[in-house]
Structures are given as C-alpha cells and as structure tokens.
Amino acid sequence: MAKFWKPGTEKPRLVEDEDGGVLFLYSSSSSSSSSSSTFGFANNLQNQRQRLPVYKRKDAILFLVENYATTIIVGETGSGKTTQIPQYLNEGGWSDDGHVIACTQPRRLAVQSVASRVAEEMGVKLGEEVGYVIRFEDVTTPGVTRVKFLTDGVLLREMMDDPLLSKYSVIMVDEAHERSISTDVVLGLLKKIQRRRPELRLIISSATIEAKSIASFFRPSKKHRGAGDDVVPKREPAIISAEGRGFTVGINYVQEPVADYLQAAVSTVMLIHKQQAAGDILVFLTGQDDIDAAAQLLNEEAQSSDRSTGGLLVLPLYSGLSRADQARILSSSVTLQDLVFSPTPRGKRKVIISTNIAETSLTLEGIVYVVDSGFSKQRFYDPISDIENLVVAPISKASARQRAGRAGRVRPGKCYRLYTEEYFVNEMPAEGIPEMQRSNLVSCVIQLKALGIDNILGFDWPASPSPEAMIRALEILYSLGVLDDDAKLTSPTGFQVAEIPLDPMLSKAMLASGELGCSEEMLTIAAALSVQSIWISIRGAQKQLDEARLRFAAAEVSPSAPLYSPMLRTQGDHVTFLNVYKGFLQSGKSSKWCHKNFVNYHAMKKVLETREQLKRTAQRLGIILKSCDKDMQAVRKAITAGFFANACHIEPYTHEGKFKTVRTSEDVYIHPSSVLFRVNPKWVVYHSLVSTDRRYMRNVVTIDPAWLVEVAPHYYQYQGPGSLNR
C-alpha cells in the first residue's frame, strides 16, 4: 500500500479520548498542499474544493487512515467529506495496484449524484476512473475504476461473491448515523472482515451524536487486543471531526406543550409569514393525512387573511405524490435523477409541508424557516405476532437537529420546535432506535446465512435485535424450507432463495412457480410488488381510480370490456397486476394508455426493468421459464407456496369484512385499495400487512384452503371442513 505521509511535515497531535478512542486534535495551521495543478483541473473547481471545511483536515485524515484500521469522521452536512475524502484517498495512493476505493451511501440518488460530482471534479468521464453501482446500473469499468460509489445494499450483495471484499483497499461507509438495516449489517460484516484483512481500512462517517456508539462498536474487545497494540494499523478506532458549512439556525421552543401539533404548526406558519422576512418554510409533519389537513387549513387561512398575508404557496410533499403533484414543487426541467427544486416566484413564500422525506432523502433549496412537530411515523415490530406497526412517535434529538439544519443551507435560519425546551433537554431520546431493532429480520438473517455466518444469535451487531426477533426470523425461514434442522441453508432451495433479490417469501413463491409452470407470471407479479404502486394517485379522483382498477381485476380482460361487476370473477390483486402488465405490453408500452387507465407509467417502466433483472437471476438459478397462460390457479398456488403463513379466513356471521389470520387468530381487514375490498372471499393470503388503526391486508389473493396443506404440510394440518390448524 502506498504511503502518503511526508516525512518532515508536522505530525498531528493525538490524544486519548476518555472512552479509549483516539481523538485527533488539529493544529491551527491549515494544510497547504496546493500544488496539485498537475491534474489539470479547472481552477474554479480546484478553488471550490479547497474552500470546503474538510480540506483543512486532508493530511490528518490521510494520516489516520494510514495508521488506524478504522477512522470515524464526524462530519456535519456541507463539510464536503463525501466528495472529497475518496479523492484524497485516490491522490494518496490507496487506489494503486488495482485496488479500489469504495464509498457507500444509503440511497441510490445520493450514489449517482455524488459519483458524477466527483468525476467532474477529477476531470474524468463517469464510469471510468470514477464510477458507481446501484441496482440495475453498473457504471464502472473493471480494472479502470479506482473510486466507486455504491449503495450499502449493493455492497452486501457483492459480499456473496467475494466475502472478503478483496478488491477494496478502503471502504468508506457514509451516513452511518442513519442506522439503516443494511448499514448496520455492513458495519457488522466489515468488522469481521477486518480481522481477516488487517490491511483493509474503514472510514465511517457519522453525525455527532452517533459517533461514540459506532466507535465503541469498532473498539476491539479485550480478548482481541493484547500484545500487538503497536503494530500499524492500530485497531483502536480514531475519531476526527470536520465542521460543516451550514449557517447558524436559531432555535425557538414553545413555552407550554401544545395539545394539537397540527393546529400549532398551522398557526406557527401564519406567524412566521406575518412577522418574519422573506424565505421559504418547511414544516415536518407525520403523514399524508396530517399534511393534507394542514395544507387545507393553511390555504383557508391564507385566503381569509387580508392582502398582507397573501402570497403563501402551500405545497404538500410525500413520496406517494403523483408526478403531476410533484411537478408543482419541482421545476419542470428535472428528471427523477436530478431533483432540483424550483425557485420561489417573486412575492410568494413557499410553505412545504413534508413527511420525513425532507429530513434526509430530499434537499430543498431556499428554506429559511423550519417548523418541527417533534413527531414522525415509525415502524415498530412485534416478533410475537410477527406484525410491523406504523405509529406516530416522538423523534430523537439527532432527528430534531437534522430537521433544524434544513433551515441553514442558504443563509442563517430559524427553527420553531413545537415542543418545550424542557422536553427537548430532559425527555427527548438522544438517538432513534436503530431500524434493525424495529423490523422483521428474515431478509437480513438469510443474507448472513448465505455469507456463512452460522451463529446468528451470537453475531456482533452494532445494535443487537431482540433474541425473540431473531428466533422468529429463523422460524419463518425454517418453515419456508430455507433453513434445515441445524439452521443451515438448505441446498438448493436455501441458496436459491438467498440469491434472488426479493423478500424470502416472494423468492420462495418464485421457486414454486418454476415447478408449477407459471414462472413468467410470477416474474411479473414479483416486479409489480416491488414498486410502490402501479397506480397513479390523484387526490380527488379516488372513485375513478377505483373503477379503473376494477376493470383489470377479472381473471381475463379484453381492452374493450365494459365496466362490469367484479364480484364473482376477481381473484385478487396479483392477478390484476398480470392484466395490467398484459394491457401495457399490448399498448406498445404507451404512456398514453397508462394515463387513460390510471396506471403509473414510470412505475411500469420500473416493473419492466425489475422483471428483466429477476428473469436473469431466475435463468441463472435454473428456474424453468414458462407461462401458464390463463391458468390462474397455478399462479395462486405458487403464491400460496411462499405466503402460506399469511393465510386468512373470513369471520362468518359478521358483515364487516373481518378476517382472522390462521396462524394467530388476529383480526385483519382487506385494504380499501385491494380489488377484493368488499368482495370478501372465504380464504385469502396477503402479501403484507399495514397496521394503522386497523390491520389491513395489502395485495390479497383468493386461495383454496386445501392448498395450504398441500404446499406446507409441515405447517398446517387439515382437520375437517373449514377447520385448519397449525
């Protein structure tokens, strides 16, 4: 590995942190390696790079990476760490001898935009020295690409082919403080890899609050410490900070707790609008309901006020918005890959009312005021019932800080917190519960199994999930025939299911479809289930959408078929997907056809893409590609082979469409977006449950209960008509 440290230059001073980590104390003189014009950058780009706060830490970062196995960068937003550190490593020789520098991101959009920025700064063509990989898109050239950006999910998949990630010399895990499942799994696996590959260097970037828990995770345990402490690289993690370039944001708290955060948010916006200088407002609420209600209230207030309070442009923002609605917020020239927000028209003030999507996933320009309700919707998992609930819960200090920071991107801003300072200081949790501890773990466990991690319960996680959740995941995988009695992956089923990039239950249905002669159909269904929705949502046109959907609900449909009663022939949402897909293909993949039928054209393009990828995977695994034509029974049976644990039976003698799960006798209802809503067949299996005030089954298909015993005899026993037991 190339050395970068120039003898004779001043060494940074290092001190022991009180927790045993190494803290870097930077000297006041900034780094002065400004003689790199040999690379032929445009001068202004070079100047911009040098003005970034992280530039002052360049030598120190390189020193730490050279000498410490793990370096934790505490970087505020705007420090430039993501774009600059990979370049420093490249300049420092870490990509010599065919090695690659990796930088992971939690989101695809970030991967793409950061990679193209870095390619531009380095003056190279994207996909050559600098490249990126996300699902469906490998923009790298093996042997040429030296700096590679990728999602952490892709890095996990790469480990299945190359468990030691041997081509990488340095792996930078960015945004680790978000603690997503895949980031946490990556961190756990990288820690293991480090023991086998001492030459591998890790850089973990994190916001302030999470840095210590991540550092303590990477601190070697006593039994691994011992004698070799002086060898390079040192095993103790080093911590260094790079300040951000954001502007200061003044924080305002309410004096007394508010009873109704929605009403409080609306009045706060009006107050800002009346009293504060120009600048857009971003309001954080919890979900679509809240947001639409607040938007309506604001519009009413703005209209009823006198002229001086006019000029409010109220814009709801959540991921379920249609393209048409998004276009009101985004400028017309943007593509999905390039979410640049349009400037506010003169004399107008934008009020963007948003879910958490604006906390991390989208960056809005021009925000000067933030209103923070203190709540967000969060998923919580109950391993006993195996149900994920979506509930409104208080956010963490880390989130509150992130939300406030959204006000300081263009100039000093203000944040209005709809909770008291006393609450913030004394009661708000410092950090959120990692996603890993709030989720069903089947996908996660099967990936670890595929990587040869046998002892799941003893795995060294950054945040251990409850034993109950892990045991539940093992149990489900066992019932799918993916794990054997020794909790090892079965062959070939277990390895095949792990290989398919879908939830294990859906992968299992995919395998079953090969045997039942309907794999072509299952590919379509799996692809359709992997997009958020294949339907467009237009507020106020719900009825037309429902009608459009029912036109596709029959087992067979002709394009000219009139609207008919679906009561007798509808077999469920999965079959409906097949009809939409068929219609889409027959139209020549026409966007006009989509529009006419309330089908989301962009979603359908994604379905095509996902289907192609799954088809390649299926071929590789030797799944026989075959269409069952009109035999929907084969399709429904294949679905049952994966989702038998989600079987439900309608409650007789009630007229409210109440179902009971076979497994736990839980009350569940068919989601109003399902084509089986109000149809209420006797037996169904569902794809997922969304649990709000009631438990709603989303994407439901009718079944014959006899199939349950047929496809999962180890799970169900038939005990006479209408009686089925586990």
Place this chain on the structure above:
DNA sequence: TAACAGTCG
C-alpha cells in the same frame, strides 16, 4: 367497512 413514514436488492 375507506387508506398509504422512508429506504434497499
């Protein structure tokens, strides 16, 4: 009887 925090492969 009426609904959808946000990601990823």
